[in-house]
Amino acid sequence: MWLRTSSREERGGPPLSRRRIVDEAVALLDAEGADRLTMRRLAERLGTGSTTLYWHVKTKDDVLDLALDAIFAAVPIPEDQEWRAGVTRLIGDWRATLLRHPWSAALLGRPMLGPNVLARSDFLYAALVGAGVTEPHLTAAAFGLSNFVIGSALMQATWLVNADAETRDAARDHMAQQSDRYPALAAHGPLTATDGWDESFERGLNWLLDGIEATVATG
Amino acid sequence: MWLRTSSREERGGPPLSRRRIVDEAVALLDAEGADRLTMRRLAERLGTGSTTLYWHVKTKDDVLDLALDAIFAAVPIPEDQEWRAGVTRLIGDWRATLLRHPWSAALLGRPMLGPNVLARSDFLYAALVGAGVTEPHLTAAAFGLSNFVIGSALMQATWLVNADAETRDAARDHMAQQSDRYPALAAHGPLTATDGWDESFERGLNWLLDGIEATVATG
DNA sequence: CGGTCACTCGAACAACGATCCGATGGAGGT
DNA sequence: ACCTCCATCGGATCGTTGTTCGAGTGACCG
Secondary structure: OOOOOOOOOOOOOOOOOHHHHHHHHHHHHHHHOHHHOOHHHHHHHHOOOHHHHHHHOOOHHHHHHHHHHHHHHHOOOOOOOOHHHHHHHHHHHHHHHHHHOOOHHHHOOOOOOOHHHHHHHHHHHHHHHHOOOOOOHHHHHHHHHHHHHHHHHHHHHHHHHOOOHHHHHHHHHHHHHOOOOOHHHHHHOOOOOOOOHHHHHHHHHHHHHHHHHHHHHHO | OOOOOOOOOOOOOOOOOHHHHHHHHHHHHHHHOHHHOOHHHHHHHHOOOHHHHHHHOOOHHHHHHHHHHHHHHHOOOOOOOOHHHHHHHHHHHHHHHHHHOOOHHHHOOOOOOOHHHHHHHHHHHHHHHHOOOOOOHHHHHHHHHHHHHHHHHHHHHHHHHOOOHHHHHHHHHHHHHOOOOOHHHHHHOOOOOOOOHHHHHHHHHHHHHHHHHHHHHHO
16 A cells, blocks of 8 residues: 555646646746657656546647647736727737747647637737727738737747757858848848847837727728 | 669659759648658658658758748749839738748748748848838838738638638637627637738738838938 | 769667556445 | 446557668769
8 A cells, every 4th residue: 555656645746637737738848848848758747647648638739739828828918008008018918928938939830719819819809999990900900910929929939949059150150151142131130139129029019000000090 | 684673764753852852842741731741751752762861851850941941932032123012022922922832831930041031031121221221120120021921921821721621610619609708809800711811911011111111201 | 893982772769649458546325 | 344436547559750770772983
């Protein structure tokens, strides 16, 4: 009896649940990246066998979908704000969350239909409608803002993930070596520098918001 | 001698080369999608052994990087146009190419440093500089436009790839079932419809271009 | 003719996602 | 106290993947 191996202490704390699996998956993704997430490794961190996970979850893709939606719980839904301030905050927090979990960039190519994502998309639509934006500008505004955040986070996360000095230096050398072939790029584009990205993001976001705001003024 | 299996006719035509591998990889990706691309299957289509590919290419990721860059050869670099028309064309063709090869969306999370991508980025920078856009607006403009195309194509390709009626209907049902939880979304957002995307894309692009144009007017 | 060089490929390895089938253990009934 | 049931777990295993190793093959050059 005391030699039993399956006491709750020797396993990973509370009983296994979909919730615990997803939380641990996010932790593992944060720590080691998207390609290091394995059902076996995930199970090991949870103190269970790998096959046990399949009782709570149908496939590995489900884990990824759930993990991707889970991180957006950290994006607060603004309340009682003027529409533009609220949208700016939502989009900014959205981007910050994507960048805090750079592995999420690689997963953006799958349908995002989780409750957290839907709730925040719903807020976005509601805020735009409340601002007086009407079709066909409404769809364009919602899509434009979403696409802008996603693209922005994807590009920046690409360089956050490959942040090893080797890749970075190789890229810089590669560019410098062919600076005659890409003159404008060599003169202005620090492609691997993530310094001005926050400011650039804000600028682009404001261009979009200005355009959206103009449609409600002129109809 | 006549029993020899390695005559050129029994293998795949001309001798193997990096060029042929990449072309066939693009064809395979177009035909079956990103997850069906296997070194073995790719080799089979080329009429060679799977391990032979590793003589011309270091890893599978190299094949993906090369294939991703290869498709942008189909994006013509505009010439002799007013800057806004040229940029609009470039971005539009860029998006069209991404959508013509929907598997590319899943690969956008990797550094794009191929010659085709760099040449077109160089044109974008040059066009903006020629228009009189200066820092810090220049970086923001280039990033904003790039991010917008990438995000837009990524979102739309997500639904092109999962275009099976099953997934689509399931998504629609899932939304309709919880329309009380997401009222604004249910009222306006046909998330799975790709109808108005072209128009929405153009609208968003023009908002960005308007904003960029304004910075050159006011300094 | 001998040798070098570019190129090819079968066998093999480790790791992966996924699944079968059996073991375990606690709750609840009798 | 015993049995039954069912949620929960895991060892063994299957098929597939990316990649390496070393042995080949033929063309070309001296």
